[in-house]
Every structure is written in structure tokens, then in C-alpha cells.
Amino acid sequence: MSFLQKTKLYVLFFIAFVAISSYSQNPSTITFNVDGANTVVAKEIFGVLMERLGKQWGGGVWVGTNSNISNTNGMRNDIIEGFIECGIGAAEWPGGCAANGYNWSANKNPSNDVGVDRFIQFCKLTGAEAIIAGKPTANDAGSNEAFAKYIMNDLDYPLKWFKVGNEVWGCGGNQNVDGYIPNYTANYNRLNALKNTANGGNLRIVAANDIEGKWQWLPTMLNRIGSTIDGVEYHDYIYFPDNISSTNPSTNDYWTIIKNVISTDIKPHLDNEVLPDLNAYDPQKRIKLVLDEWGNWLMDVGDGWMQQNTVMDAVSAGLHLNMFVQLADRIEVACIAQGVNVIHSIMNVNNSGVMVKTPTFYVFKMLKPHHINNAKFLPMSASNIQTVNGGGTNMKVLNAAATVDDGDTVNISLTNIDLTTARQVRVTLNSSKEAYTVKSAEVVTGSNINSCNNFSAPEQVNVKTLPASEYSIDGKTLTANLPTKSVAMFRLVPVPTGLQNGARRNSSADDFSIKTGSQGTIHVKSSVNMKAPVTVSLYSADGRTLINRVNRTFESGTCIIGENIGKGVYMVKITGDNLSFTKQVVIAK
Known part of the structure; x- marks a missing residue:
């Protein structure tokens, strides 16, 4: 059979199954x-803490309805669009510690700030699940119930997460587990009734927890009131706010951060402390871990809370998120701290209307497929x-x-x-x-x-x-x-x-080689004589579009297939008597 006409354009072919032959031999x-x-990855694993802190809301999301910066009801559109772009799945508000003293009823819809109404609107606009952190004591039970009812009924929002207090061991009243249990129970008794209402059917009630490193609180609380708990708060930072620069970290700083994520802090704490306690009490994994504060807490850039976000932070975020996805049958919420202008932020903005998408933003964006389309x-x-x-x-x-x-x-x-x-x-x-x-x-x-x-x-x-x-x-x-x-x-x-059967390798497949030819050709050659004809087909990457097909024997010579092929991924399928396999070809100019 005559050769196909060679293209005049030079095209560099990479054969995918041999292209990495230069890689290390021990992968x-x-x-x-x-x-x-079996388990769907909850979108809330890709969440953010949106505390009323620093320039996150005032000087961040909130610019006011009369601002020259594009906004929806006073909230910056570039931030709203950024949340959608990178797939933020949840937003926790009003804290953090700010939640323990926040007067929600006096701040339903202030004219100069983001109150309850605008926060829920923000969640509706971005698609982020609202996580509400309420006040921490039994005296707050009525207010917390009214808070949840207002969101469900007046704002017509199906509230999924309500946490009773935040870091109650410290900013939430310096409580111990014996003091917190009756406080939680009083709130649970009021909030649990809302599960029977129209917008409360999926409500999860979350209990607070002790500071990272003090592990006895969790098993004590589970053994006493575990049947009333839907989720458990857990916070764990890579915490170096006084001695690791966020703008110019050193190599030693990098390894300190990475070591803390996977070797000495985050991973071993989960594997050796938190998860064993949950698994011992709740092997069915009904109770979810709500890891609603995590991230690299480093030196700020001068305003008290904003950090520069670097490739180091992106790598740390990737390590964390991979861990959380692996544990998606137990972890259902994970909120990086925080969303805008604060600590390990997704984005930074200024009053001139400029928004910076941090390297961590792009990690979230790239990993978005992990929590969409029912993944x-x-x-x-x-x-x-x-x-x-x-x-x-x-x-x-x-x-x-x-x-x-x-x-x-x-x-x-x-x-x-x-x-x-x-x-x-x-x-x-x-x-x-x-x-x-x-x-x-x-x-x-x-x-x-x-x-x-x-x-x-x-x-x-x-x-x-x-x-x-x-x-x-x-x-x-x-x-x-x-x-x-x-x-x-x-x-x-x-x-x-149509191509799957061809993907099976058999002994005859090893007799063939597919290599690049000069000036735009793909060469298929057999190392043995084959008198019986075989069919060589070139398909597009999806395997549905046939580009070229050659039927020939391989008693000698080389089959050349492909002409004027553009940049892209293709499939070469070879079939014959007792022979059927497919190899991928990647063409890059």
C-alpha cells in the first residue's frame, strides 16, 4: 500500500505509552x-470560614450599595464570582469566636454592613452552604432557636448546619466538658424540634470541642450525649503567626509547614486521636467531623490579619484537601481559615477594586471536580x-x-x-x-x-x-x-x-510498536511477520470519531497512518484474528 501524503507542517508526536521512559525506575x-x-464527597469539605474579622466583610466583601465597585446589594461581585469559580462549598458565619457574642436579632439587615439577610443572600448567590455558629450557653438556647427559625422561615433557607458555640474552651466561655454538656443539651432540645419543619429536614446540630491537643473531651462527650450530636467541631492550624513569614518563607519554613501537615500535627492528630475516638463510639459514621478551621496561620503583612499566600500555601492546601477527600465518609465539613483577606485566604482584595486570586484559590478551583456531579x-x-x-x-x-x-x-x-x-x-x-x-x-x-x-x-x-x-x-x-x-x-x-475490548492487552500487542515519523506521520510496525490482515484505525480521543483506517498485512514494512493531524489526543486501535488492543497517541506542535 502506498504511503499517505506527508504534511508540510512539522508536528512533534509523543507516544503516550513510551513518552515517560526517561522517568525514574522506581515510581x-x-x-x-x-x-x-460509595460515599459522595460533601461540597462542604471545600468550605471557608467567613468570620466577622479583620477586612473580610468590612473592607472586603462589603463595599456598600453606592460603591463604584461592582456589587450586588453592597457585596462585591468579583468575590461572589470568585467563590463560584473555585467551587467554595460552604461558608461559616458570623464566626469563629465572633459568633459567641454576635447579636443576630439586632443585625438582620443593617444598611451599612452584612447582617443575617445579606449573609444568606451571599450563600444563595455563591452556592455555598451556610454554616451558622451560634452562642455557647444554655441561656442562649432561645436566641439560637430563633436565629435558626428566622433563617429557615423568614429567609426561606433550608439550613443544614448549626453549631452551638465556637471554641468554648476559650473564647466561648472558658468551659470544660462538664460545663458544656448541659449548655449543648439545652440548645439541642430547642434546635432538634426544628428538624420537623419545612426548611429544617436536613438540619445538623454540631457540638463544640476542646482545643487541639486535649483529647479527653471528645470521648467523654460522646459517651454521655453522643446520640444527640450530628457533628463535632475540630480546629487544627499550622500555627506560626510569630515566626514564619507569609511573604518570604525560607526552605526550612517550607519543611516545617509540610512536616506539620503530614508528619507531626494534622495527619497524626486525625489518625491517632480524633478518628479513633469517633470510630469507637460511632462505627457507622453517623456523626460527622466538622473541621471548620484549618490552614497556615503565619505572620501577617501589617494589617493584623491579611497574609501573603504563596506556592507553599498551595502545596499545604493540596495536602490537606487530599486528606479530607480520603476521609469523606467521616469528614463532611472542612473550612479553610479564611475566605477573604484573613489568614490562609482564598482571595485578597483592596479598596481600589483589585482582587487577587491566591495560589490556594487555584488549588480549590482545580480540585472542584471532587465535589460536583455526585462525585x-x-x-x-x-x-x-x-x-x-x-x-x-x-x-x-x-x-x-x-x-x-x-x-x-x-x-x-x-x-x-x-x-x-x-x-x-x-x-x-x-x-x-x-x-x-x-x-x-x-x-x-x-x-x-x-x-x-x-x-x-x-x-x-x-x-x-x-x-x-x-x-x-x-x-x-x-x-x-x-x-x-x-x-x-x-x-x-x-x-x-467500541474501544474497550481493544484496550485489553494480549501477547500479540507486544509485537507492535507505534512511533513518530517525520513531517506528520504515525508509524505502526510489527516485529513479526503477519500474513493475516489487520485493521489499523485512528480515532479521536473519545473513541467515537474515525479519522482514518488502513487494512493490511505485516509481512514486511511499516504502516503509516494519519495525515494533517492537529494537536490533540488520539486513539490507535489495531484489530485482527485473536488480536485487539488500543494505544493512546498525544500530538503536540
Whole structure:
């Protein structure tokens, strides 16, 4: 058969199944059980604390109805749109500690501030679930009940979360567990009746907890009143407000932050203290962990609360969020502290109308598929996770989470903490689907740990497409090279039914090679003589659109398929007697 006419344009072909041959020979390996996905990831895991603090509301969200800054009822439209863009799933208000003394009834709809009415409007506009933190004592039970009823009835809002007090061990009255239990119970008895009302059917009543590090409160409270608790507050920060710079963190600072997330603080506290107590009392996982304050609390930039947000913070956020998604059968709320202009913020704004989307904003945006389209988290097993020594501590170099949505798209998020070396990972899916292809591959990283977005340069760090040369997929196994200090997201879709059988590898598949040719051709060659004809088909990435098809024998020579093909992902399918397999081709100009 004659060669197809070669294109005059030079096109560089990367064959996905061999493109990463230069990667390290000992990749980290992870297996996800797609068929074992049962629990939907609550959107509230991607929540924010929106406390009445600093310049979060006044000087932040709130600009007033007469402002030249575009607004809806006095609230900045760029913030509203930003919440939607990055997929903020919940907003807790009025605190934080500000909740313990907030007079909601005197602040339903103030003309110069965001009160109850505007906060609920803000949640409706952004799609964020409202989490209300109420006052902390038995004397507040009537007021808290009226607060919830006002939101449900007067504002016609189906309230899902109401927390009785905030950090009651400290700003909520310096209570101990023996003092808090009757305070909670008095509030529970009033709030629980609202579950039988029109907008209260999904109401969850959340109990406060002790400070991180004092673990006896939780089992004591569970054993005494656990049947009345729907959720339990838990706060855990990476807390260095006096000695780690948010603008110019050092390498040692970076490793201190990372070590606290995965080695000495957040992860071990969950794994060894909080979750065992909950699992012992409630193995059915009815009671949800409400981790409504987390984040990097570092030195501010001079106004008391605003921090610069860097790539270091993005990596920390990726580690946290992967952890929370892995635990989505127990964690149903996780609020980063905070949303706007305060601590580990999603965005920073100024009075000139400029908004900065922080690197953490882009991590939230990139991981948004984890909590939309009914995505369920995938059980994970891992082996041979590579390690890195950071600041004198050996740590696993990556963590991961994965979900599958109602469209069978598998979302895999990975965080590489290594500062100097790109790391290889091999992810295998246990799935009844025969094969997958890569729908998208994205990454958030920067040239340095202190790379950032600021008011002078607001878009230095954002979501980038990961080059196709950095990953491949073979059937149900994704192999990827993760850049240093990065968070990555891969979205995989099943190869359509017409190609799935072809995704099965058999011994004959190894006889074929698919390589690039000069000037725009794909070369298919067999290492053995095959007198029986085979069919070589070139499809678009979705496997539905046939681009070219060649039927020939392989007694000698090479089959060339493809002409004037543009940049993109394609499938090469080879079929014949007892032979059927598919390989992915990525073309990049």
C-alpha cells in the first residue's frame, strides 16, 4: 500500500505509552478502587470560614450599595464570582469566636454592613452552604432557636448546619466538658424540634470541642450525649503567626509547614486521636467531623490579619484537601481559615477594586471536580511511596485522593512536596471499565516556594496544563511525572464501549510498536511477520470519531497512518484474528 501524503507542517508526536521512559525506575504506586466508591464527597469539605474579622466583610466583601465597585446589594461581585469559580462549598458565619457574642436579632439587615439577610443572600448567590455558629450557653438556647427559625422561615433557607458555640474552651466561655454538656443539651432540645419543619429536614446540630491537643473531651462527650450530636467541631492550624513569614518563607519554613501537615500535627492528630475516638463510639459514621478551621496561620503583612499566600500555601492546601477527600465518609465539613483577606485566604482584595486570586484559590478551583456531579471518593491502597528528607525528617513525597462522578469520570489529585526533584507516580484503577483515556491534566506550582499573586502581579501562579509528555495511560494505569512543589489533577474518562475490548492487552500487542515519523506521520510496525490482515484505525480521543483506517498485512514494512493531524489526543486501535488492543497517541506542535 502506498504511503499517505506527508504534511508540510512539522508536528512533534509523543507516544503516550513510551513518552515517560526517561522517568525514574522506581515510581510511587497507588491503587484506587473505582468499583468500591460509595460515599459522595460533601461540597462542604471545600468550605471557608467567613468570620466577622479583620477586612473580610468590612473592607472586603462589603463595599456598600453606592460603591463604584461592582456589587450586588453592597457585596462585591468579583468575590461572589470568585467563590463560584473555585467551587467554595460552604461558608461559616458570623464566626469563629465572633459568633459567641454576635447579636443576630439586632443585625438582620443593617444598611451599612452584612447582617443575617445579606449573609444568606451571599450563600444563595455563591452556592455555598451556610454554616451558622451560634452562642455557647444554655441561656442562649432561645436566641439560637430563633436565629435558626428566622433563617429557615423568614429567609426561606433550608439550613443544614448549626453549631452551638465556637471554641468554648476559650473564647466561648472558658468551659470544660462538664460545663458544656448541659449548655449543648439545652440548645439541642430547642434546635432538634426544628428538624420537623419545612426548611429544617436536613438540619445538623454540631457540638463544640476542646482545643487541639486535649483529647479527653471528645470521648467523654460522646459517651454521655453522643446520640444527640450530628457533628463535632475540630480546629487544627499550622500555627506560626510569630515566626514564619507569609511573604518570604525560607526552605526550612517550607519543611516545617509540610512536616506539620503530614508528619507531626494534622495527619497524626486525625489518625491517632480524633478518628479513633469517633470510630469507637460511632462505627457507622453517623456523626460527622466538622473541621471548620484549618490552614497556615503565619505572620501577617501589617494589617493584623491579611497574609501573603504563596506556592507553599498551595502545596499545604493540596495536602490537606487530599486528606479530607480520603476521609469523606467521616469528614463532611472542612473550612479553610479564611475566605477573604484573613489568614490562609482564598482571595485578597483592596479598596481600589483589585482582587487577587491566591495560589490556594487555584488549588480549590482545580480540585472542584471532587465535589460536583455526585462525585464519590475512591478507596485507596498505596505501596512503595517514595520519601524525601525535609528539614531532617523523612516524609512520604506525595499524597493523593480520587473520586468518580456520575459520568464515570475519575478525578485524581496528587501533591508532590519535593522541592528539587520531579517525582514519578503510577496510579492503577481497579475498575469494571476496560480502559481509560486522559481528559485533562492540570497543575498548580511556581518557580519558588514564595511565588505568589499580589496586587501588582495578580496572576503569576494559577492552573496550568501539564504537558502531555509528562504522563501516559495504558489501559487502567496512569503514569505521571509530578513537578516539584506542585498539586496536580488528572481527569480520566472510560474508553467508549467500541474501544474497550481493544484496550485489553494480549501477547500479540507486544509485537507492535507505534512511533513518530517525520513531517506528520504515525508509524505502526510489527516485529513479526503477519500474513493475516489487520485493521489499523485512528480515532479521536473519545473513541467515537474515525479519522482514518488502513487494512493490511505485516509481512514486511511499516504502516503509516494519519495525515494533517492537529494537536490533540488520539486513539490507535489495531484489530485482527485473536488480536485487539488500543494505544493512546498525544500530538503536540
